Amino acid sequence: MSSISTTSSTASANAELQSAAQSIISGSTGNSSMDVSTLVTALVNAKTAGQTAALTAQQTSDNTKLSAYGALSSALSALQSGITNLANGTTLSTFTATATGSGLTATAGSGAVAGSYSVAVTQVASSQALSSAAFGATTQLGTGTLSISVGGKSMDISVDSTNNTLSGIAAAINASSNNPGVTATIVTGTDGAHLVLRASNTGAANVINVSTSNVTTDNGLSSLGVTSTASTTGGQSTITSANSSSAWTQSAVAQDAEFTVGGIAASSSTNAVTSAIAGVTLNLTSAAAGTTQTLTVAQDTSSQSTAINNFVSLYNTVVTTMSTLTSYSSGASSQGALLGDSTLQTIRNTLASIVGGAVGSGSTAATLASIGITLKGDPADGTLVVDNTALSTALTSSQATVAQLFNSTNGIAEQLNTSITNFTQTGGIIDTRNTALNADLKSITTQQNSLALYAAQLTSQYQAQFTALDTLMATMNNNSQYLTQLFGGTNSAGALATNKA
Structure with a gap:
């Protein structure tokens, strides 16, 4: 393809040169003035066309290869x-895990082994929720300090005249930067407003305890104290209220998931159990409680x-x-x-x-x-x-x-x-070829710049030379016409001959 392109460019330059040469002939015979601009362009193209085409073809080839x-x-x-x-x-370590009942799903990951397991679920893990006694929605309960702990972490809430309603206390709990993992909401029933506390995490260890201190004005603030006790035998948590006449109720218990795998007892503080079967995560929901299911782990074909x-x-x-x-296609242009x-x-x-x-x-x-x-x-x-x-x-x-x-x-x-x-x-065989091609393109750009400079110099040189030649030929043509008028030509008598006659 580059040979065809170069040949075409050379033929075009030759055609321009022939046209320019005709301009010189016409100018020298007085038929017309010389077309200096076309002549200069043709001569410069004749000098540079081949090299220009070759560089362009190589540039195209390099870019195509890149x-x-x-x-x-x-x-x-x-x-x-x-x-x-x-x-x-x-990929070849991927497994599927399928249970035969409801409420139990599983995912198998790295380390899983194909097998069949009997899984019996006694109870699923849950998080504790406590509801306080009823109070007036806008009742000011007093001032002091409310301490709340969950799972061994605690926070203190300062209760004063700006936040000593149930809604004020709930907002302070939720906004605390030291919140140990409890959310507070207000639920209003026919008997009044209740402060509801819910642990963020499941498990028997995440029980909620509330205590009051530094109470200076008491209009029910001290009644918000409650002690929760986690079961040590796998059962449910229990509570004891600070004021039995304004007692808390436990609407949801704190407990661990309890189950057996192949008859081996196990427990988990969450319902996403990762410790029971190597490489397998058991996911429990309440529907699994009281069921015995077969879990099959197999290759994920x-x-x-x-x-x-x-x-x-x-x-x-x-x-x-x-x-x-x-x-490759025979006869194709590329x-x-x-x-x-x-x-x-x-x-x-x-x-x-x-x-x-x-x-x-x-x-x-x-x-x-x-x-x-x-x-x-x-x-x-x-x-x-x-x-x-x-x-x-x-x-x-x-x-x-x-x-x-x-x-x-x-x-x-x-x-x-x-x-x-x-x-x-980097340094591989493709990178090595790309590096060589880019170096060649850089070299081509340098050569094209040099060629452009050379063409500019030729243009300036030829412009001066042929402008001078055109002026000279115009002068010679004028002199020729004057002498012909004076002495006569081949088919006419000049002015001197006419005067003599």
Whole structure:
């Protein structure tokens, strides 16, 4: 393409030069004045057109290759990102956890092991809620200090004439920067307004205690004292009010979740239980209380199949991208930007060798073909195709083969990951080619600047020379016309001959 462009530019410059030469001939014969501007432009173009076209063609070629390497790097990076969890073994360590009843769900994560577990739930964890006796909504309860503790943390609320109503006390509790984990609301019933305190966290240890001190004016403030006691046997919390005639009530108890796993007793302060089964989180709701269910932990073959199919799709994108960049069509005006490029060929061969190779040796060697992934019908195509029936069978019946094929040490995904890093990292073969192309572009820019300066100098020089020539020829033409008028020409008599006659 660059040869065609250079030839075209040279032909155009020659045509301009011929036109300018005709201008000189016409000017010298007196038919018209010389077109200095066109002549100068033609001469400068004739001097620089070839080099200009060659530099432009090389610049276009370099930029095209940079774009091509960018497309290749993008496809490689997408593949690398998509196989991360296959390369590090995370995907093959995914499990599902399914319970047979209601109120119990589970998620399996790192460290989970396939198995079946009997889970019997006695009670679920809950947070304590206390309601005070009824007071008037605007009753000023007195002044003093209200101390509230939850789970071993406490705060003091100063009660004075600005906040000594139930709503004022509730607002002060919620606004405190030292709040230990309790929220306060006002619930108004037919008997009056009640202060309701609720612990933010579940569990028997998170009981609420309220005490008063420094009470100077008492119109019910001291009645807000209450002592809560957590059960030590897995039961519910109990309370004792400071004033039995204005007693608190416990509308929700503080308790731990109590359950057994395979007959082994366990408890948890929350309903998201992470300590009972390794790698498994049990999630309990009230519907699970009083039930015995079977929890099955199994390989998540659906997610694994999706990840493997995604790997094949991303790999095929890389292969297709490389095929486009090296495409060849006889007679076409342009070919693939990296046709015959040794860097791309190295990458192509490396990737093909990995996906076509085996992990392990001898009779225990595992290949992609052994789990239903093979080359497309035409080997030259290079893309992979998945037999999902065979893959599903491998995932359910030959997990050891799949695990070997995608192990985190020398599995196929890890080999690809390592190779792609080597290709795309700073100092890698793609970066090296990009560096060389950018250096060439910088050199081309320098040459173009020098050429532009040279063209400007030629233009100035030719402008002066041919302006002077044009002036000289105009003078000569004028003299010729005068002499012809005076002495006569080929077909006429001059003024002197006429006067003589």
